[in-house]
Amino acid sequence: MEFPSSLSRSLIPFLLASILVVCVPTLTHQSSLVGISGSNSTSTREVLALLSFKSLLSDPNNSLSSWNNPTLHFCNWHGVICGGRRHPDRVTALELDMMNLRGPLSPSLANLTFLKKLHLAGNHLNGSIPPELGRLSRLKHLDLSYNDFEGEIPASLSNCSSLQNISLSYNMLSGWLPPGLSRCSDLRIISLELNLLTGEIPDKIVSLPKLSWLNLGSNSFSGGIPAGIGGSSSLTSVMLLNNSLTGTIPPCLGNISTLTYLLLSRNNLHGPIPPSLGNCSNLIFLSLGSNSLEGEIPESLFHKTSLEYFDVSSNNLSGMVPFSLYNLSSIQSLSLGLNQFIGTLPPNLGRTLPGLRYLCVAGSQLEGPIPPSLSNASHLQILDFNGNKFSGRVPSNLGQLQNLSRVNLGYNLLEARDANDWKFLNSLTNCTNIEFLDLSHNFLAGTFPSSVCNLTTKLERLLLSELPMSGSIPEELENLEGLQKLDLSYNILTGNIPGTIGKLRNLGQLTLSGNRLSGPIPASLGNLTHLELLNLRGNYLQGNIPKSFINYMYLDELDLSYNQLSGTIPHEVFRIPSLTKSLDLSHNSLVGSLPPDVGKLKLITQLDVSENKLSGKIPSALGDCVTLNYLSMEGNFFEGIIPLHLSSLKSIQRLDLSCNKLSGQIPEFFTDIRTLYYLNLSFNDLEGPVPEEGIFTNTSEVFLEGNEKLCGGDPKLQLPLCSNKRRSLKILFIIVAAAPTLIIFLLGILCWKKCPRKRSPSESSSKDQNRMVSYTDLRKATGGFSSVNLIGVGSFGSVYKGILDAYDKVVAVKVLNLQQSGALKSYLAECEALRNIRHRNLIKIITTCSSVDHFGNDFKALVFDFVSNGSLEEWLHPRVADNCESRHLSLAERLDIAIDVASALEYLHHHHGKTPIVHCDVKPSNILLDDQKCAHLGDFGLARFLQGNNTLSTQDPTNSIALKGSIGYIAPEYGMGAKVSTHGDVYSYGILLLELLTGKRPTDDMFKDGQSLRNFVEMGYPERVMEIVDPSILLSMEADSPSETIAREGIVECLVSMIDVGLLCSKEAPNGRMEMQEVATEMDAIRTLFVGLRSNTSVRVFGS
The missing domain is CATH 3.30.200.20 (Phosphorylase Kinase; domain 1)
Incomplete structure (x- = not known):
């Protein structure tokens, strides 16, 4: 029987209600309707709507436990707020923020027709936002931010005519912003940042009469900034940063007298900065960086405002910086870098900007002296003058800025001629927070100042290249135990390399090239096990290459070229597993053969042993270096034929074997290497015909002179013709030699065709x-x-x-x-x-x-x-940080990353069908961060499937009791032959969490003699937690969460809670560890605490 469509529509709510009346009481222990006072249809509808909402959710924290109480009226359920005397049984608000609720949002909430507030932020709600919410005509506040919603924003929300606040930020919503929202004339707040929204910004939405807060940042909006925005009389915050907006900045923005925050950075805007912005007298935060803006900075911007943050970096601005900007005493952060300005800094800069904390003018073409008055800006933390034309002496009172953490004066015209000119460095020893100091590429001459050794132990990067300094490297450099990068290249330094440098155990890059250093290479350099780059090129170093280099675990680039090293090349050099970029031993006096161990460098890209005294045959093992693109062996005494195994070098681009004693014919395989564009075989003893295909057709890049027995080839090579007799004999030889091979090949083809093919795994x-x-x-x-x-x-x-x-x-x-x-x-x-x-x-x-x-x-x-933002390894342990801003992760970001990884592992262990998956290699390098720093767990090459009893499946083709994972993160039971289990991943996660908080690798050199990262953390837990956490967290807290915004006690509580999870997960006994479900729940609770600390304070914006 078919029902009329109108009847069908009228039956649907009745059937749904009937199903819920029957089913939901069972789910809630028969408590759904008992709490209704004065049973009536309205109250029943309210209860059924709430229970339908609850029935679709998982509630690991039991936040909704009161909803199961049979004696409790539904208006007293947790998070439920009902109306006053007129409508006592009508739900007017549902407030369940940060309850760790998981699952889709029920459309039945649309039946709560008196609902004014729906706050479900900070949960794990997923799926699409139900279009039925558009029926909530009384709804004023809708907050679904910090969830996992996907799909489009329902156009039906425009029917919520009373809507005042819509916050859907930090989801994965896509599609266009519904233009119909402009019908919600009471809208005051629109917050949609960090989604995947596209299309143009509707003009009518930005001109809503009561709109005060508009945040559409970090989406993919395109088109221009709507001109209608200038008609607003109530906007205080406009945040459109990190989109794909084009066109110019509308001058009508200057009509918004109430504007406080204007963030337009990281778009594709062009044209001038409108002078009319100077009419925004309440403007505090103006961020226009990373666009293509042109012209001069309008002086009118600084007449009426109380700007605290001004960023126009990375544009094409020119002219002089208005002096009125330097007189704006309210400025705390000033970023002018990467433009084309002219002129100088005013001499009274530090006195007129006393509250300055961040000053970056890098790459701005400014000139003149550095104002000594800068010392009056006592709050200054970051000073970046890199890449300008500043000249004269560095002010000797710079050290009065005791809050400095980063000083970059590199690539200028600064001068020092004697010890008196280096006094500024003495004063910097008072700055106990400096992490970065770059003075390179200046004219700072004189003897290497010993005061460098008295700088703070927090110093991580010291760059003093191309100054030029003279004298010797002081042994007291060992005092700078926090150093990660040391660059003293291209100076006039003499004497030996002090062995005490080997005590700088955190050093990742050591560059001493282009000096006049002599003596042996200290064997103690082998103690620098975190080195990634060692460059000693262009000195007068003597003696043997130390065998201690075998200790290097992360070294990928080694350059010892242009020295006076002697002896044989130690086998240990070729057993550095991480050596993948470059090995340059050229222009020394090394003797002996090239060891076959060279083939162990399978991923090396460049190898240069030219201009030495090496002899013997070219090892066939070189063919195992399959990623080589540059190989230079000229100027030695290599002999014998060119090995056929070099045909395996499919990526080779430049090959130079000239000036040796090689004999035999030029191998034909050179014609098949399509990447080869330069080949030098000159001045050897090669003979026979020259191939005529491949690289040999490019005669300008093939060098064969000095081989008197070669013949044939391209006429441009001007070689003699080969004799017919020799060619005939060669052809006959080839035919005779190839005949058996050809017969075997044909027989093989016949067998292959007759035999059925078997599909490979x-x-x-x-x-x-x-x-x-x-x-x-x-x-x-x-x-x-x-x-x-x-x-x-x-x-x-x-x-x-x-x-x-x-x-x-x-x-x-x-x-x-x-x-x-x-x-x-x-x-x-x-x-x-x-x-x-x-x-x-x-x-x-x-x-x-x-x-x-x-x-x-x-x-x-x-x-x-x-995934564009690199790995967590690169963020926790950065190799180079030469940008205007330090690359650090804040506490909030680390907490989010930890939650993301916990969520991934919880899914693998507990929610992936019936068969749990064990990742087996959880570590920072396998965690990738996207643009929003959302973490993604990758590299499942060691993953294992388990049976229901949490043991390894016998069907697993890679079943083995071998160690699974990476050193430092492997669960201890695996070392005793235990089977793979989810407990192993939990252990790895615990170590990862401790590394996140301390910034220390579990393989750090400090963890020896029974010590470990876990022991280190336990020693400071919980009383001295602020002493063991990564110092960059504390720095980020100052920048991202000022003391007046988040109480220190709350931060400590969050840190202690996170460390507690890390210690519980990394217990030695597997059964004593947490399950990932517990971990995810606990980490969510910590985030609730952290977000709660922020939500209790006034809104601030601290970056673009």
């Missing part, structure tokens, strides 16, 4: 991918797997950045090195693990490739979404 594992891509596609996407696009190297392969035409997006391509043992198993494990999982905090796989390359070799790759 790799093909089977890739079968489920959405769209397979070919080797050619990936080669094109990555520019031929160019080293320029190489973004990472792992245990089993390399990762490249590329643009894949089939998907029209930037991707990350993980290419497996199938010659590496275990690489194929890793590929299969990663395919199996990633095939069916989907979670916002897991790296998303797009497709796979199982094919052969153009040389016929097996080729396997995985294609992932490109």
Whole structure:
């Protein structure tokens, strides 16, 4: 029987209510309707709507436990607020912020027709926002921020005619901003930042008569800034930063006299800065950086305002900076960098800007002296004058700025001629918070100042290159125990390299090149186990290369060229597993053969041993260095033939074997290496015909002179013709030699055609991918797997950045090195693990490739979404921080990252079907951060599937009791042969959390003789927690959460709680550790505490 459509519509609410009346009492222990006083249909509808809302959610914190109380009236349920005397049984507010509720939002909330406030921020609500909410005509406040909502913003919300506040920020909403919201004439707050919204900003929305707060930042809005915005008489905050807006800044913005915050940075705006902005007399925060703005800064901006934050950096502005800006005493942060200004800084700068905390004019073409009056700006923390034309002496009173943390005066024309001119460095010893000091590329001459050694131990980066200083390097440099980067290159330093440098255990980069240092290389440099770069190029160093270099765990670039080193090359140099960028030993006096161990550098990119006294044959093992693109061996005494195994160097671009004693013929394989564009074989003893294809057609890049027995080739090479007799004999020899091979090849083809092909496991594992891509596609996407696009190297392969035409997006391509043992198993494990999982905090796989390359070799790759902000490893332990702003993670960001990783692991362990997945390699380098610093767990190459009893599945093809994971993060029971379990991931997470908070790797040199990161934390927990946390957290707290905003006691409480989770997770006994469900719940509770601290204070904006 068919019902009329009108009847069907009228039955639907009745049927839904009937189902809920029957089912929900069971779910809530028969308590749903008992609490209604004066049973009536209205109250029943309210209760059913609330219970329907609850029935779709999981409530791990039991926040809604009172909703199950049979004696409690529903108006007394937690978070439920009812009306006054006129409507005592009508729900008017639902306030359940930060309750860790999970699941979709029920459309039945639309039945709460008297609802005025719906606050569900800070939960894990997902799915789409129900369009039915548009029926809530009395709704005034809608806050669904900090959730996981997807899809579009329902256009029906425009029917909520009483709406005053809509906050949907920090979700994953997409699509356009509904223009119909302009009908909500009472709207005061629109907060939609950090979503995926696109399209143009509707003109009528920004001109709403009562709108005071408009935050659309960090989306993908395009088009211009609507001109209608200037008609507002109530706007106080306009935040449109980090979008794709174009056009000019509308002058009508100057009509908004109430404007306090204007953030337009990181867009594509051009044209001049409107002088009319000077009419905004209440403006405190003006951020216009990272656009393409032109012209001069209008002087009118600074006549009526009380600006505290002014940022116009990274534009094309020119002319003189208005002196009225320097007279604005309210300024705390001033960023003018990367423009084309002219002129000087006013001499009274420090007196007119006494509250200045941040001053960056880097790359602005300013000149003249640095004003000594800067010492009066006693709050100054960051001073960045890099890349200008400042001249004269550095003010000797600079050290009076005792809050300084970063001083960058590099690339200027500053002068020092004697010890008196270096007094400023003596004064800087009073600045106990300095982490960064760059004086490089100036004219600071004289003897190396010993006062450098008295700088604070917090100093992490000391850059004193190209000054030029003379004298010797003082042994007291060992006092700077916090140093991570030391650059003294291209000075006139003499004497020995002090062995005490070997005590700077945190050093990651040491550059002493271009000096006049002599004596041996101290063996103690091998103690610098965190070194990533060691450059001693261009000195007068003597003796042998220290064998202690084998201790290096992270070194990827070693340059000892242009010295006077002697002896043989120690095998230990070729056993540095991390050496992947460059090894340069050229222009020394090294003797002996090139050890076969050179083949262990499988991922080395550049190798230079030219201009030494090396002899013997070229080792065939060089062919194992498959990523080489530059190989220079000229100017030695190598002999014998060119090894055929060099044909494996498929990425080689420049090859120089000139000025040796090589003999035999030029191998034909050179013609097949398509990447080769420079080949120098001159001045050897080669003979026979020169090939005529490939690289040999480019005669301007092939050098063969000095080989008198060569013949043939391209006529431009001007070699003699080869004799016919010799050519005939060669042809006959080739035919005779090739005949057996050809017969075997043909027989093989016949057998292959007759035998049925068996599908390989790799093909089977890739079968489920959405769209397979070919080797050619990936080669094109990555520019031929160019080293320029190489973004990472792992245990089993390399990762490249590329643009894949089939998907029209930037991707990350993980290419497996199938010659590496275990690489194929890793590929299969990663395919199996990633095939069916989907979670916002897991790296998303797009497709796979199982094919052969153009040389016929097996080729396997995985294609992932490109995550642009690097790994957590790079943020916690940055190699270089040469930007205007330090690259630090705030406490809030670290907390969010910890929650993201916990959420991913909880999903793998407890919510992925019936079979838990153990990641087995949780560590910072496997956690990638996107633009919003949302964490994504990746690299499932060691992942394992478990059976229901939390033990390793016997069907797992990679079942093994071998250690699974990375040193420092591996659960201790794995070292005793225990089976893989979820407890192992929990342990790794605990160590990761402690590393997040302390900034110390578990493999840090300080953890020796039974000490560990966990022990270190326990010693300071809980009384001395502020002494063990990463100092950059405290620095970020000052910048992101001032003391007047968040009480210190609250911060300590959050830190103690997080450390407590880390210690519980990293217990030695597996059964004593938390489960990831408990971890996720506890971390959410900590975030609730942290956000609560912020919400109790007035709104402030601290960055763009």
